[in-house]
Structures are given as structure tokens and as C-alpha cells.
Amino acid sequence: MTARSxxxxxxxxxxxxxxxxxxVFAAWAEPKARAxxxxxxxxxxxxxxxxxxxxxxxxxxxxxxxxxxxVADTLYVDVVPDSRIVFSYSMTSRGTPISVSLTTVEIxxxxxxxxxxxTEQVAFLDGNDRMASREEGLASMLxxxxxxxxx
Amino acid sequence: MTERSTxxxxxxxxRTFAAAPSRVFAAYADAKSKMRWFGGPDExxxxxxxxDFKVGGRESVSGGPAGGTVHSYSGIYQDIVPxxxxxxxxxxxLDDRRxxxxxxxxxxxxxxxxxxxxxxxxxxxxxxxxDAGSREQGTRFLFDRLAAFVDKA
Numbered sequence: 001m002t003a004r005s006x007x008x009x010x011x012x013x014x015x016x017x018x019x020x021x022x023x024v025f026a027a028w029a030e031p032k033a034r035a036x037x038x039x040x041x042x043x044x045x046x047x048x049x050x051x052x053x054x055x056x057x058x059x060x061x062x063x064x065x066x067x068x069x070x071v072a073d074t075l076y077v078d079v080v081p082d083s084r085i086v087f088s089y090s091m092t093s094r095g096t097p098i099s100v101s102l103t104t105v106e107i108x109x110x111x112x113x114x115x116x117x118x119t120e121q122v123a124f125l126d127g128n129d130r131m132a133s134r135e136e137g138l139a140s141m142l143x144x145x146x147x148x149x150x151x
Numbered sequence: 152m153t154e155r156s157t158x159x160x161x162x163x164x165x166r167t168f169a170a171a172p173s174r175v176f177a178a179y180a181d182a183k184s185k186m187r188w189f190g191g192p193d194e195x196x197x198x199x200x201x202x203d204f205k206v207g208g209r210e211s212v213s214g215g216p217a218g219g220t221v222h223s224y225s226g227i228y229q230d231i232v233p234x235x236x237x238x239x240x241x242x243x244x245l246d247d248r249r250x251x252x253x254x255x256x257x258x259x260x261x262x263x264x265x266x267x268x269x270x271x272x273x274x275x276x277x278x279x280x281x282d283a284g285s286r287e288q289g290t291r292f293l294f295d296r297l298a299a300f301v302d303k304a
Contacts, residue, residue, distance in 0.1 A: 121274075121275070
């Protein structure tokens with residue numbers, strides 16, 4: 001029998017990108033732009049549906065190239081073009097719960113750059129992930145956004 | 152134009168019930184039971200509670216004082232472990248204005264013959280909406296009603 005536990009936490013990451021807010025927003029809103037960064041490091045996306053709008057739901061299966069076992073089930077709740085995205089997502093591994101998150105992405109002009117602040121409020125389930133590894137994964141993805149905007 | 156802002160907050164409420172975890176959990180698991188304690192004050196006009204209690208299932212109810220602001224609640228179940236845990240996310244609108252999005256975790260733990268319930272809400276309040284602790288206060292009010300429902304003789 002699984003020992004049930006929940007660990008709650010909040011992760012906050014900020015980046016400054018040399019691109020206008022509309023382009024940073026498009027990195028989330030446009031399928032081709034998002035494909036450039038939407039998994040950490042060298043992980044791969046095996047399958048993905050796309051439905052970026054308030055009320056839209058997306059499924060993504062992803063993970064290491066030899067075993068893309070993770071599924072993210074995302075629901076967009078609040079979308080303000082060029083400014084804000086609020087979404088929830090659950091993560092599972094072959095049906096085993098890992099976490100549920102509420103993520104706020106805020107985008108604002110900062111001179112001729114754009115500031116992005118990501119706040120992830122998360123409940124880790126049954127010890128199947130931790131704050132440190134999630135923060136590392138999210139930081140990797142934000143760095144990849146920066147690289148994709150430099151292209 | 153709406154001034155965009157966010158405020159993130161977390162609160163935890165612990166509550167002990169005389170009823171067993173299976174009984175307290177059951178009060179969440181079907182619409183007829185949940186309507187007995189969930190939602191606004193008795194004097195509000197309310198819609199029926201729509202509840203599809205399964206992972207990925209939706210829940211919604213709306214209501215408010217007669218002629219006043221309509222409060223619309225809409226959630227989705229993210230994780231369910233029978234008699235032990237419910238994780239959901241929900242949004243709250245006042246009329247057409249979205250004021251918050253929340254991640255709510257409810258843990259049901261045995262405490263003698265009764266239940267220790269731990270509810271943790273991680274929320275983002277939107278666009279200057281000043282919660283000033285009212286969400287936590289409102290949630291405590293719901294647990295008073297839940298206790299009256301599950302612990303009645």
C-alpha cells in the first residue's frame with residue numbers, strides 16, 4: 001500500500017528576455033514556438049495536444065528519450081494576451097500521481113526587454129518529486145525560452 | 152483597461168471530526184451530500200451543484216444574495232484517493248470578473264475513531280482583488296457546516 005503524503009511549496013523564477021512581450025507570449029501561445037522549449041534539458045515530447053485558450057485542455061507525454069513516461073494534463077484558466085497565463089496541470093508517471101500545480105506566468109515590458117515571472121504553487125504527491133528537481137526543470141525550460149527567442 | 156496584478160497566498164486549516172474518514176470523504180463524493188454543506192449561506196439563491204467526482208471530472212455551482220453579486224465556482228478534480236485525499240483546482244468569479252484561481256488539497260487522516268482533516272489552499276488572487284483573509288474565513292465556515300452534517304447524531 002502506498003504511503004500517502006503531500007508536500008506543498010511555491011517556486012518563483014524570473015527572467016529578462018531581449019524580445020518584446022508579444023514574442024515572449026507567443027512562445028507559450030504558438031505550437032511551433034512552444035515546441036522549442038516545452039521540456040527540460042534533453043527530454044523529448046512523445047505526444048502532445050494543443051488547445052491554448054481559457055478553458056482549453058492539453059495533454060503532453062514526455063520524458064527521457066528512451067522512456068517518455070510522464071503525462072502532463074494541463075487546463076488553461078486565465079489568459080490575457082501578451083500579459084498573463086494562469087494554468088493548472090497534474091503530472092503522472094504511468095498513472096502514478098506525481099504532482100498538481102497552479103502556475104502563473106506574468107509578462108511585462110521592461111525597457112526594450114521583457115520581464116517574465118513564473119510562480120508555480122505545487123502539491124507533490126506521495127514523495128514522487130521534490131521542490132529542488134521541479135525548480136531545476138522549470139529553470140531549464142525558461143532558459144530554453146531565452147535561447148529560442150535569440151534565434 | 153483592467154490593471155493586471157496578482158497576489159499569491161497559501162493557508163492551511165486543520166479540523167477534527169468525530170466521524171470516520173470514510174464518512175467525511177463521502178460528504179465530498181456525491182452532489183446530494185455535498186450540497187448539504189458546500190456553497191454560500193442558506194439565504195443565498197443558488198444553482199444546483201453539478202458534480203462529476205472523478206479525476207478529470209468537473210464541479211460547478213453559482214449563487215449569491217437576491218439581486219446582488221453572482222458568485223460562480225468552477226473546479227476540476229486532479230487527484231482522488233478514496234477516504235484519503237482529494238486534490239482539485241478551481242476558479243471563482245464575481246459576476247463576470249475572475250478573482251482567483253486555487254489549488255486545494257484535502258487530506259483525511261484517522262484520529263482515533265474520528266478524522267483529522269487538513270485542507271491546504273494555494274491561491275492566486277487577480278487584478279487587485281483584496282481577499283484580506285476572507286477565503287480562509289469562508290472555508291472555516293464551510294467546515295463548520297461539514298461538521299454539523301457528518302457529526303450529527
